[in-house]
């Protein structure tokens with residue numbers, strides 16, 4: 363099983379841990395050494411089949427994130443802080459380009475242990491670049507290519523991206539385990 367490639371220019375945030383579980387990675391930052399969480403990587407047969415992947419999220423603190431790949435596409439898995447949850451839930455839905463409530467995009471349903479997690483596609487819905495964390499107020503991710511800004515639930519706030527970052531099917535088996543690729547435990 364080969365290690366993934368971490369290349370330059372896709373992120374600058376200290377609290378961002380980029381993890382590639384499949385395909386060639388396009389993440390990382392020149393001069394920065396991001397922790398690499400090897401146990402999150404499924405085996406080749408699982409990746410090839412696009413089967414659900416289990417991810418150990420027990421070591422990720424509020425305000426930190428990882429990127430995982432599933433079916434060859436990257437996804438942000440971020441644990442929100444209370445301030446971030448407050449900022450996104452206070453945004454008036456009617457002001458959004460692709461109106462959607464914040465709450466259903468956060469955490470596991472009615473599950474206190476997973477109420478602060480967001481899982482969204484890491485490809486901008488404009489032309490597919492990987493946004494960077496900006497973390498100022500309600501702004502969560504900024505796309506470096508053409509300036510689209512998304513909140514921390516992946517809702518488009520401004521810029522050319524036409525729709526929110528989609529969410530993959532996912533479920534929290536428990537407070538330490540996220541499964542991407544299915545919405546049933």
Ligand code: FES
Nearest residue numbers: 486488489505508
């Ligand atoms: S690809 Fe993100 S704004 Fe164009």
